[in-house]
Amino acid sequence: MKVTEDLAELRSLRAAMNGVFGLVPTMGALHAGHASLVSRARAECRHVGASIFVNPSQFGPGEDFNNYPRTLEQDLALLESLGADLVWIPSPEMIYPPNFQSWITVEDVARPLEGASRPGHFRGVATIVAKLLNCFQPERAYFGQKDAQQLVVLRRMVQDLNFPVQVVACPTVREPDGLAISSRNVYLGPAEREAAPVLYRALSAAKEKYDTGERNAEVLRDTMRTIIRAEPLASEEYVSAADPETLNELQQIDGKVLLSLAVRIGRARLIDNILIEG
Ligand code: PAF
Numbered sequence: 467m468k469v470t471e472d473l474a475e476l477r478s479l480r481a482a483m484n485g486v487f488g489l490v491p492t493m494g495a496l497h498a499g500h501a502s503l504v505s506r507a508r509a510e511c512r513h514v515g516a517s518i519f520v521n522p523s524q525f526g527p528g529e530d531f532n533n534y535p536r537t538l539e540q541d542l543a544l545l546e547s548l549g550a551d552l553v554w555i556p557s558p559e560m561i562y563p564p565n566f567q568s569w570i571t572v573e574d575v576a577r578p579l580e581g582a583s584r585p586g587h588f589r590g591v592a593t594i595v596a597k598l599l600n601c602f603q604p605e606r607a608y609f610g611q612k613d614a615q616q617l618v619v620l621r622r623m624v625q626d627l628n629f630p631v632q633v634v635a636c637p638t639v640r641e642p643d644g645l646a647i648s649s650r651n652v653y654l655g656p657a658e659r660e661a662a663p664v665l666y667r668a669l670s671a672a673k674e675k676y677d678t679g680e681r682n683a684e685v686l687r688d689t690m691r692t693i694i695r696a697e698p699l700a701s702e703e704y705v706s707a708a709d710p711e712t713l714n715e716l717q718q719i720d721g722k723v724l725l726s727l728a729v730r731i732g733r734a735r736l737i738d739n740i741l742i743e744g
Contacts, residue, residue, distance in 0.1 A: 467546045469553045473601060476554045480602060483551065488634075489604035494518040495535035495649035496544050498641040503608040504548040513605060515552040516545050517598050522558060524590030530733075537650055543575050554601065561597060569593050570627075572619045574620045578714050580615045580737065583703055583728060588619045593623070595620055598630050607631050612638040612646050614724055614739040618713060625685065653734035655672030661699040665729055665738040668693040672707070672725050673740050676707060683707035683716040683723065690727055703728040705734070710741055720744075 480487070488511030489704050490503045509513045515574040518541055525531035538555070545553055569589050574587035599607065609617050621633050639647045644666030645659075654662055668690040675689055708715050710724040726739035 467542075467550050467553060469542060469555065471555050471560075473554075473555060473556065473560060476601060478715075479552055480515070483513040486606065486608040487513045487515060487602070487604045488608060489598065489600050489602045489631075489669070490514070490516045490550075490608045491580050492516055492518055492541075493520045493534065493649070494541045495537050495652075496541045497639075497647050497649060499610050499612065499647045501544060502639050503636050503731060504545065504550055505598055506634070507606065507608050508549045510634075514549065515549045515554070515602050515604065516550050517554045517556070517602070519554075519556050519561065519594065519598075521561070521590055521594040523562065523593060524587050526584050526586060530650070533653075535652055542585055553605045554598075554619050556601075561594065564624075570623060572626075575615070575622050575711075576619045578713050578715075579704060579726060580728070585658060588616070591616055592619060592623050594621065596627070596629070597599070599624075599631055604631055604636050608636055610638060611635050611741065612648065612738065614710075614726055614741065615713060618711065644670070646736075648736065650734050650736065653732065655732055656732065658699055658732040661697050662731055662734075662736060664694060664697040664700050664731075665727060665736055668705070668727060669725050669738060669740045673742060676719070676723070676742055681719045683719050686723075686725060688696070690725070694727070694729055699731050701730045703730060 467696045470476050473496050488507030515718040520534050570592040572592050581588050617635050643663040645662045672686040672689045687705050693702050696700045705727045708724050710722045723742045727736045
């Protein structure tokens with residue numbers, strides 16, 4: 467596995483790799499969710515690359531940029547064990563040089579949900595991912611379904627700006643009690659960790675209503691709200707039952723629906739979702 471911080475070296479290493487190249491962009495603090503992306507890329511591509519960069523522009527003021535877990539040695543060991551070929555660890559100065567002024571703003575699909583709670587977040591995500599796609603030139607790029615809106619935003623960007631890459635969505639990896647695996651789970655204290663599966667319980671209860679015939683989206687949102695509000699350590703930021711492509715809230719469900727929510731538990735802000743394919 468080649469590891470570099472240097473862009474010129476990355477480009478020349480990449481240029482020597484013929485055949486389908488799969489990229490797994492990450493912010494490090496790798497866990498089983500990232501491992502599933504790398505393994506999927508390994509199974510589908512001739513070469514597998516990963517980036518490790520805690521992207522400051524996708525964190526808002528007062529968010530956890532400074533405290534975001536950084537575990538570089540372990541991350542590299544995991545990537546090596548999973549068979550990654552090429553890892554880029556750019557510096558912030560390389561990604562955002564002093565006179566940087568070119569940002570990518572995806573419009574409607576970046577506005578609700580995470581976009582409303584975290585202004586500027588998707589501008590940071592779209593910009594860094596565009597830069598990573600330009601630098602690696604992958605044929606495929608792998609992202610977790612856990613960040614469902616991120617996938618919608620990035621698919622829009624890739625289509626609108628004609629990036630020659632296939633965006634691949636990989637299933638959310640969960641702890642045995644249903645908690646979606648996330649780098650931010652380390653912020654949970656023991657009692658908060660016990661409370662955290664409430665997100666998946668709420669989503670599962672709404673899905674069960676759907677499975678037994680409920681098609682009124684407000685009933686599904688209410689089902690999630692009631693379960694979140696019954697957990698004293700949890701405070702709801704939003705619950706949503708939206709069209710998976712436009713992310714507009716639905717009233718009546720005719721086909722697919724994306725159930726999603728954001729909940730604060732202690733100092734952790736957790737998100738999760740279930741995509742119902744209809
Ligand atoms: O999903 C993430 O970890 C980040 O948003 C990404 C895609 C690596 C961009 O910084």
